[in-house]
Amino acid sequence: MPSENQLSPQSEIHYSCYYTRSRGGEQFIPEHAFSYQISGNLTLTGADKVYTSGPGGFRLSRRNQLVKFLKEPPPGGEFKSVSIFLDQETLRNFSIEYGYKAGKQYEGDSIITLKPNPLYKSYMDSLQPYEHIQQPADKNLLNLKLREAILILLQGNPELKDVLFDFSEPGKIDLEGFMNKNFHFNVQLKRFAYLTGRSLATFKRDFEKIFHISPSRWLQQKRLQEAHYQIKEQGKAPSDVYLELGFEDLSHFSYAFKKTYGVAPSRL
Known part of the structure; x- marks a missing residue:
């Protein structure tokens, strides 16, 4: 079998930005991703549903998902998005510290569209200075931004605890x-x-x-x-x-x- 594409950036914060041409492909999403669509349009196709995100849109992509994507820049402009990845270790530590647990198994969409929230926009704007931070000495700063993202998501959507703190692996299915x-x-x-x-x-x-x-x-x-x-x-x-x-x-x-x-x- 050929090698697969996996969305697994070198940093927890990932910017996608390029000019003029639309780009399509597919990827495996290994960790929950909190994303903001800055410009252009993104179409994500799962096994049985299509999700679209335009400028100003916020979304949470659940982990362990296969999706096809189409990234379309606006006329004469560029496609831009930013995502922050919430890894399992960070979520487990947060769960222990704050006492959060999944109450039930989440059975909703693979890509969760989030309602606009002023805190989301302010948070995403605050990520820009971190775009080029890769040094180990800055790991503590990145951890703070990850924890901030979790707190913001839970404040606006308490039900997301059933997504973020479900640490089970895929069960044997049909x-x-x-x-x-x-x-x-x-x-x-x-x-x-x-x-x-x-x-x-x-x-x-x-x-x-x-x-x-x-x-x-x-x-x-x-x-x-x-x-x-x-x-x-x-x-x-x-x-x-x-x-x-x-x-x-x-x-x-x-x-x-x-x-x-x-x-x-x-x-x-």
Whole structure:
């Protein structure tokens, strides 16, 4: 399997900024991320829902999520966003110090849209001087900003304690249903295994019991079937579907498609 993209910045504070062109891709979100959309538009697509965020929007992205993203700069401008990542160690220490615990399992959206709050904007503005702080000596300053973010989130949304202080790992879930929803994400098998609550060996064994084929072969067949449907029935161009369905490059997709269906996708 190809390597996956993981949103895991070198610092707890991550700025995204670039000019003119839209950019799409996919990523695994390993930690909760509190984000502010400064300019441009962001579209995040999960397994079964699409989330959009425009200028001035705030969101909390829950950990252990697979998403596809599209970042669109405004006409003549640039795409800008800032995120602060709330790692498990910081949240555990905060939970012990302040006595917070998850009351129940959260079953809401993967990407939580937060209502505008003056404290959110002031907090995000205060992060700018920290953008280039990477030295170990500044770790205490970063820890203070992380704790401040947690306090602000809980003040405006007390129910978020059920999200932030749930330290459980993914439990063993319905493998067939999960894979049929998430086959289009181009991640390693070990990531699929983790998200379904299994070791890699157990994932492969359970998978072959259900589908009677190896995970790698099933993923390629499933993606090609969906590509064939979208190109033939929905009139989409091959260049518009190959990334969306988990192929790394157009040439590999075209080769696999022709080998399976006997015709190049561009001639379908």
